Amino acid sequence: IYAIGVGSLQVDWKELNNLGSKKDGERHAFILKDVQALSQVFEHMLDISQLTDPICGVGNMSANASAQERTPWHVTIKPKSQETCRGALISDQWVLTAAHCLSNAEDRTLWRVSVGDPNFQGSKEFQIEKAEISPGFNVFSKKNQGIPEFYGDDIALLKLTQKVKMSTHARPICLPCTVGANLALRRLPGSTCRDHEKELLNQVSIPAHFVALNGDKLNINLKTGSEWTNCVKVVSKDKTTFPNLTDVREVVTDQFLCSGTQGDDSPCKGESGGAVFLERRLRFFQVGLVSWGLYNPCGSSSKNSRKPAPHGKVPRDFHINLFRLQPWLRQHLEGILNFVPL
Known part of the structure; x- marks a missing residue:
């Protein structure tokens, strides 16, 4: 009291x-x-520095908090001689990211996952014990259909060689359809994955966020229902990327959430694999992960200098919808996370 x-x-x-x-x-x-x-x-x-258990979805939103303290699940994945990717801690030893970040990896023993704030003493680099890449991911699977790149099943899991010590700078995000997320949403026992989806994706335009190269939390609006259809249809007009596309759903399946309409920030190259998340009841929930887009606002720069799309270029961004890949997530995380019924 x-x-x-x-x-x-x-x-x-x-x-x-x-x-x-x-x-x-x-x-x-x-x-x-x-x-x-x-x-x-x-x-x-509400001093979260005292939380030593891996309670999910807790960020420090005070005025004096650093960018990493606001999104302590955010990690950087450093491959050998490739662009970096991003990911999210979903437990004290597992990271969720995009499959395309790992598709060309020959020797993952040379990779590192940076956890925590690089400007803080508690920052640490971890080696990867194993990687689980969705077997359905093949970026060139539709090349013979005139689709140069396809990002279906763009999801992967990394197990770190050691457990991450929980702190204000390192803490997992809540994954929907888990018992941890159910508690954070203050839902009754017996709630289902479908209940979580109805609560978290309950509008045709849902305010959400991703983390930029410099650690800032940027804003997007995820489109669902009729707004999703309007959001994705511009892909067929991008004749530079998809010159022979006749059906947009050959490229953008229902595995993807869509953003990039007016007022949205767009992810840059190097931000792939990062969490797409939203806030409910003062906790944070990952509903997607950054996969691909029609426009790279950073161009050839890696300095997070975002520029608006030029005239005639319509930005759109697509994020793997975690509600659509539940079977794969459960296959690899059962026993690591406790899941609610589908």
Whole structure:
């Protein structure tokens, strides 16, 4: 129990202190100058640095938090002599990312996964013990149909050689359809994966986020239903990328979430594999992962200098929908994460 006195009234400290709980090393009574000071108290009350268990989806949203503390699940995947990719911690030893980040990997013993804030002492690089790549992923599988690249089943899991020590800079995101996500959503036991999808993807345009190369949290709107159809149909107009495309669903299947309409940020190369996530009940849930797009706003630069699409080029971005790859996720993560019924 916390006891808080606010304003210029004469507050009896002894009485206030008696109302609050008594625990060693913790403070439960406060006298504040004004209501604005309440935010400082809440930061003290909700100090996530004390969380040592891998509780999912907890980010520090205080004004003084670093970019990594705001999205502590975010990791950088460093292949040998290739562009970096991004990924998300989904447990204390597993990272979720895009399959195309690993498709050309010859020797994964040379790869590293950077966890935590590089500007903070607790940052650490991990080796990869094993990689699980969806067997359905083959970027050239539709080349004979005139589709130069196809990103269906663009999903992979990496097991790190060691467990990650939980901190304000390193913590897993909540994966939908798991017991951890069910608790974070405050749903009753017995809730299903379908219930999670209805709650998290419950509008035709859903505000969501991804993490930029510089660690900033950028904004997108995920399209579903009729808005999804409108979002993806511009792909057939991109004759530079798909000169012979007759059916947009040959490229953009229902495995993909769509973003990139007016006002959205667009991911750059190097941000592939990162989490597409949204906030509910002060917790964060990964509903997708960055896969591919029609326009790279960073061009040849890797400095996160995003530029708007030139005239005639319509940006669209596509993200693997984790609700559509549940069987594969359950096959490889059962026993690592506890899943709710489909």
